[in-house]
Amino acid sequence: MHSRTSLFFGVLVVLAVCPPGVHAADLLHDPLNGSTTGNQNGGSFEGGGWKAPTQVWWDLGTYVTEGGFSVEVTDWDPSAGSAQHHFDKQHIINMYEAQNGSPHASDATTPKTGFWNVRTGAGYNDLFKFLSSTAGFDERHETRNSPPAGPINPASTYTIKVEWTAGGDITVWLDSTPLVTHSHGKQFRLRYVFIGTDNAPGGTYGPQHDVVYKNVRVWGSGGPQPDAGTPDSGGGTDAGTPVELSFEPVADTWTDPENPSTTHGSDVDLRVGGNGAGGEGRTIYLRFDVKGVLNVHSAKVFMRAVNAGGGGGIHVVEDNAWSEAALNWNNRPPRDDTVLSSLGMVDIDDMYSWDVTPAIGGDGLYSFAITSTIDDGSWWHSRESSGMHPYLEIKTSGGGGPDGGTTDGGVADPPSIFSVHPEDPRHFAYDKKPFLFAGKSAFTILARSDSEMRVFVDESAAAGFSQFRVWTMWQKATDPADRFYAVPQDIWPFGGTIAVPDFGTLNTALLDKLERLLRMMADKGIVAEVSPFLCAMDYSVGFNDALKSYIDAVAQRLKNHANAYFEVANEYNHGCYMSGGLPEQFIRDAAARFSAAAPDMLVTVSGGGSLSPSFAGEGWMGIINFHLERNATWWLNAWNVFPQNNSWGKPQVNDEPTGSATQAEYDTWYKDYMGGLGRDPNADHFRWAMYIAAVSGGHFTFHYHKGVTAEPGTSPGMEFVGSFRKAFEDNVDYWLIEPDRVLVQNCPGGQCFSAAAGGQRLLYVLDGGGSTVSFDTGGGDRILKWIDPSTGQVAQEWAAAGGVQDLTVPAGQDAFFVSVPKAAPQPDGGTTEDGGQPTEDGGQTTEDGSELTEDGGTDFADASPDRPATGDAGEPTGGDWRPKNGDGATGSADESAGGCGCATFRIQ
Numbered sequence: 001m002h003s004r005t006s007l008f009f010g011v012l013v014v015l016a017v018c019p020p021g022v023h024a025a026d027l028l029h030d031p032l033n034g035s036t037t038g039n040q041n042g043g044s045f046e047g048g049g050w051k052a053p054t055q056v057w058w059d060l061g062t063y064v065t066e067g068g069f070s071v072e073v074t075d076w077d078p079s080a081g082s083a084q085h086h087f088d089k090q091h092i093i094n095m096y097e098a099q100n101g102s103p104h105a106s107d108a109t110t111p112k113t114g115f116w117n118v119r120t121g122a123g124y125n126d127l128f129k130f131l132s133s134t135a136g137f138d139e140r141h142e143t144r145n146s147p148p149a150g151p152i153n154p155a156s157t158y159t160i161k162v163e164w165t166a167g168g169d170i171t172v173w174l175d176s177t178p179l180v181t182h183s184h185g186k187q188f189r190l191r192y193v194f195i196g197t198d199n200a201p202g203g204t205y206g207p208q209h210d211v212v213y214k215n216v217r218v219w220g221s222g223g224p225q226p227d228a229g230t231p232d233s234g235g236g237t238d239a240g241t242p243v244e245l246s247f248e249p250v251a252d253t254w255t256d257p258e259n260p261s262t263t264h265g266s267d268v269d270l271r272v273g274g275n276g277a278g279g280e281g282r283t284i285y286l287r288f289d290v291k292g293v294l295n296v297h298s299a300k301v302f303m304r305a306v307n308a309g310g311g312g313g314i315h316v317v318e319d320n321a322w323s324e325a326a327l328n329w330n331n332r333p334p335r336d337d338t339v340l341s342s343l344g345m346v347d348i349d350d351m352y353s354w355d356v357t358p359a360i361g362g363d364g365l366y367s368f369a370i371t372s373t374i375d376d377g378s379w380w381h382s383r384e385s386s387g388m389h390p391y392l393e394i395k396t397s398g399g400g401g402p403d404g405g406t407t408d409g410g411v412a413d414p415p416s417i418f419s420v421h422p423e424d425p426r427h428f429a430y431d432k433k434p435f436l437f438a439g440k441s442a443f444t445i446l447a448r449s450d451s452e453m454r455v456f457v458d459e460s461a462a463a464g465f466s467q468f469r470v471w472t473m474w475q476k477a478t479d480p481a482d483r484f485y486a487v488p489q490d491i492w493p494f495g496g497t498i499a500v501p502d503f504g505t506l507n508t509a510l511l512d513k514l515e516r517l518l519r520m521m522a523d524k525g526i527v528a529e530v531s532p533f534l535c536a537m538d539y540s541v542g543f544n545d546a547l548k549s550y551i552d553a554v555a556q557r558l559k560n561h562a563n564a565y566f567e568v569a570n571e572y573n574h575g576c577y578m579s580g581g582l583p584e585q586f587i588r589d590a591a592a593r594f595s596a597a598a599p600d601m602l603v604t605v606s607g608g609g610s611l612s613p614s615f616a617g618e619g620w621m622g623i624i625n626f627h628l629e630r631n632a633t634w635w636l637n638a639w640n641v642f643p644q645n646n647s648w649g650k651p652q653v654n655d656e657p658t659g660s661a662t663q664a665e666y667d668t669w670y671k672d673y674m675g676g677l678g679r680d681p682n683a684d685h686f687r688w689a690m691y692i693a694a695v696s697g698g699h700f701t702f703h704y705h706k707g708v709t710a711e712p713g714t715s716p717g718m719e720f721v722g723s724f725r726k727a728f729e730d731n732v733d734y735w736l737i738e739p740d741r742v743l744v745q746n747c748p749g750g751q752c753f754s755a756a757a758g759g760q761r762l763l764y765v766l767d768g769g770g771s772t773v774s775f776d777t778g779g780g781d782r783i784l785k786w787i788d789p790s791t792g793q794v795a796q797e798w799a800a801a802g803g804v805q806d807l808t809v810p811a812g813q814d815a816f817f818v819s820v821p822k823a824a825p826q827p828d829g830g831t832t833e834d835g836g837q838p839t840e841d842g843g844q845t846t847e848d849g850s851e852l853t854e855d856g857g858t859d860f861a862d863a864s865p866d867r868p869a870t871g872d873a874g875e876p877t878g879g880d881w882r883p884k885n886g887d888g889a890t891g892s893a894d895e896s897a898g899g900c901g902c903a904t905f906r907i908q
Contacts, residue, residue, distance in 0.1 A: 049214030067220025078120035167450040251324035260329035274377020310374030311343025317367035386504040427735040439467035439701035445710035461524035464722025503546035535576035555597035565602035635689035642696035652698035686717025726792030768809020777819035
């Protein structure tokens, strides 16, 4: 295949997002090498593919809301002088929601349905054109781009690819160059694939005559169908991890035996039981329209109680023809006698579920009745309610092999969660493996488009970040000079706007976008701290019904994402909320509600200053989240605070210690903000703060200027995040760290930080100035490693007897020392035979394992005079800091196609 990428204009990378917890599965893979796979309408197979006088089309058998399409084309000439131009507009590839999906008014009946198509033709003056819509012609979006810088060679083979996200971001590629990128902000539901031309009844647009198509492939969240081509490698798709789908009812109502002719279809509540006295009382009816479901793992109906009482049992209703507006007790459809599942007594304002898994067999309409004979009945929110609506949650896989069966014969394990470490709750685990997070305060990222979010996530992962802060409420800056709060739009979780709010409704589009962001982050092994409250509204009303509904909605979205935890409020005692900050009872009420709705998720809250948060000892608080004092030596503060809080037995985070800015930004803006302490152009300070927080037994959030406003690009200190994680993940049993101040003596300026980590001893020294430091390395024969903090690489490794060692720290450098027992296995699984063996990354050694200076200290300045170079994104050129997959092997830069994809390091 010939690649012509050099002929095209600049590249903007936009990647398709995999569904939550799964890898993109092939829905169609047909090489068209003489096959007759698919429902075809004309065409002849020539040159190893299909020649296009008309079309070939496929029914994928499922609606694809997120995925991609690709096809190879040969003998293609879109130029105006081409003999292919029998029509002024030629279709190349198309996908539609409906079989006859043309959006043109004369071509299909209403209502119009979602589609996209790629066109070329003389009618566009040799330009490429992309046309798309989520619901028909009037809503179409189109982007036309300049033609290639050089001619298309019909003798060459090109790959045309379209990728789209659940958020409506679409990119069209020619080979590796994007020709079109745009965003709807709305979701597509695509099912029918056409190549050559569309399926318009009137035949409005022509095909590309004589073009040969081959290797058609569609991937997304569904699974292959028997008539949709051969699965890739003949092995079916990944049916292992469930995809979670949610459906609100298309109709809901209730019936009352005491008022048998009364209808309740418009009521804001649904009622069950309460007036049967031994017989069937009030009965709730719900109908769901299920789409995009193949292999069902589980199905549950969720509802939120309005008051306390008997919950009732749920039954199948075979008749789906009932009308919400007309249904009453007299004309109610019969229900099945079998009770699928039932509830006992329920409490006010809590969420409950009924298991209906046996009733769901795939796409279609499903009706249920909920009945109770308990005289103390219950009321529930309906779909007309301003609160939490009922919904049907289905966990489904990507399908099986060509016969429709599953490939693994069973249901996959439930998704793992971000949690505290099972061996030591003072640290974290991701996918049951130790997890060190170096976070980024990227809290306005939801104000960006999906494509911008993806760029930001990719850039952050490449730099080594493993955690973000994400806000679900933020007010756009109105002052154009306010660069710190520069946000392109309001992030508002309710109806209306911040200026004119509608607290009776929720902004479900924003919550959908939050879930898309979480999936992007999960692809890269990044954890999200989701924060719901900021200064954008009046909290003097207390934790009212609107805020309760908001917390419920966020909890329902978050609880099934493996990579999220919840921060009730950021710096809750900050005056921006209200005078004196948020009341502590408000925090407790919000935390309790979230914890009840998402009991498996970690919850935290942060306060300002250096004192231990007043909530640290309360059961719901899973993380001690510090906003330490931002003073002239802010990088030292974790060492002064973290050790005294170890007794809480919870992870500690040095959150937003201060922010970074370039020197130019600092000189023109930030030096006058908080006396210059709010932003800092000195990259060394951030490196120091990371290492000190870790040796102090905690984690670190980088308050990165461009991260605050979710803009791509670097700021001082960011270049050290990847090397910082490399130093600890490759060399330290991190989750065992215990700060220990007595392991070091003769420390220059008191700037030494020491800790034990199981059998290991750690020493970090700031700006040693050529001084000799006495370090208690531990008993027995030891291996000592000097790790360069700027690269995370082992600069020298040597054998030494245990006990106190005098170490000479290079002038003008900080240094990180790790001492391990000689017999202990190294992070790569091997053992060090003696101190004279070279290390894997090329660290130098001396003949006898140590080079003595005149005063008896080990002179590291002589051993490694120059620090290793770093790459553009801070990645050491001589090593690989990237996340490890489950077997300990180094993963690829993008782990979304296989393996854990999460940042882990191994337990020795």
